[in-house]
Amino acid sequence: MLSILAAFEDSPASRTLAQITQASGLPQSTAHRLLGELETWGAVQRDAQGRYQIGLRLWELGQHAGRKLRDVVRPYLQDLFGLTQETVHFAIRDGAEVLYIDRVYGSRRVPQASRVGGRLPLHATAVGRAILAFEQDWVQGAILDGPLDPRTPQTMTDPAELRRELGKVRARGFALASEEVRLGSCSLAVPVFQPDGRIFGGLGIVLQIGRMHQLERYLPTLLGTAQRLQGGIAHLPATASSEPKPLPSSGTAATTGQR
Numbered sequence: 001m002l003s004i005l006a007a008f009e010d011s012p013a014s015r016t017l018a019q020i021t022q023a024s025g026l027p028q029s030t031a032h033r034l035l036g037e038l039e040t041w042g043a044v045q046r047d048a049q050g051r052y053q054i055g056l057r058l059w060e061l062g063q064h065a066g067r068k069l070r071d072v073v074r075p076y077l078q079d080l081f082g083l084t085q086e087t088v089h090f091a092i093r094d095g096a097e098v099l100y101i102d103r104v105y106g107s108r109r110v111p112q113a114s115r116v117g118g119r120l121p122l123h124a125t126a127v128g129r130a131i132l133a134f135e136q137d138w139v140q141g142a143i144l145d146g147p148l149d150p151r152t153p154q155t156m157t158d159p160a161e162l163r164r165e166l167g168k169v170r171a172r173g174f175a176l177a178s179e180e181v182r183l184g185s186c187s188l189a190v191p192v193f194q195p196d197g198r199i200f201g202g203l204g205i206v207l208q209i210g211r212m213h214q215l216e217r218y219l220p221t222l223l224g225t226a227q228r229l230q231g232g233i234a235h236l237p238a239t240a241s242s243e244p245k246p247l248p249s250s251g252t253a254a255t256t257g258q259r
Helices: 002-006 017-024 028-041 056-062 067-084 126-132 137-145 159-172 209-232
Strands: 044-046 052-054 087-094 097-104 119-121 175-178 185-193 199-208
Touching: 002 017, 002 028, 017 028, 028 044, 067 087, 067 097, 067 199, 067 209, 087 126, 097 126, 126 137, 126 159, 126 175, 126 185, 126 199, 137 159, 175 209, 185 209, 199 209
Parallel strands: none
Antiparallel strands: 044 052, 087 097, 087 199, 097 119, 175 185, 185 199
């Protein structure tokens, strides 16, 4: 049954029975039976064309996941938005991906690649690099030795180039990404640390690509907010951010999922 739900992991778009069968690897008869059970419970529902989509009951259940961390992060994100009026977000590492814990949308239209609860590759996002640059060497090595799939023609996928970029991020204290996950947008991100100095997550801001020259004007505000957020998360137990998924072994496909 979990393989059925996993078929919706990459996108919330509706799917046909054939698409779900292919994604789950289950026989069509089994997939159809399980979808019937999930539909009865409310985990999936049908659209006007008879395709399946995530149901409201499952969505409601999902709102409880990570709520404690999101509740801590939200006031700082709202304050950051109030100071910048731009789209801002907070993410943590989960395996070889960043998991977006919360986001506040600005009034300016920006091509969106991420959403709350969504995942994107560490190597292609500013928040991902802000986190990865301060991870332990073995974590960096596992990511750089694994698949570095391009999301756009601009995605940095050369391991040597990425290693150099991570060194720059660590030296200057912030990360940049330009059209590496979604064309038309760029991002600036800074690390957020735990009280013991270990990396906890990344705090980022997103602009239209035509305004990339304005990104670094927001750096002092990002750094100040990150420092305050570090104080806010100090009381959280280690389990509040959840244990990350295992890293992919070299040569195996990473799980799919910004900046």
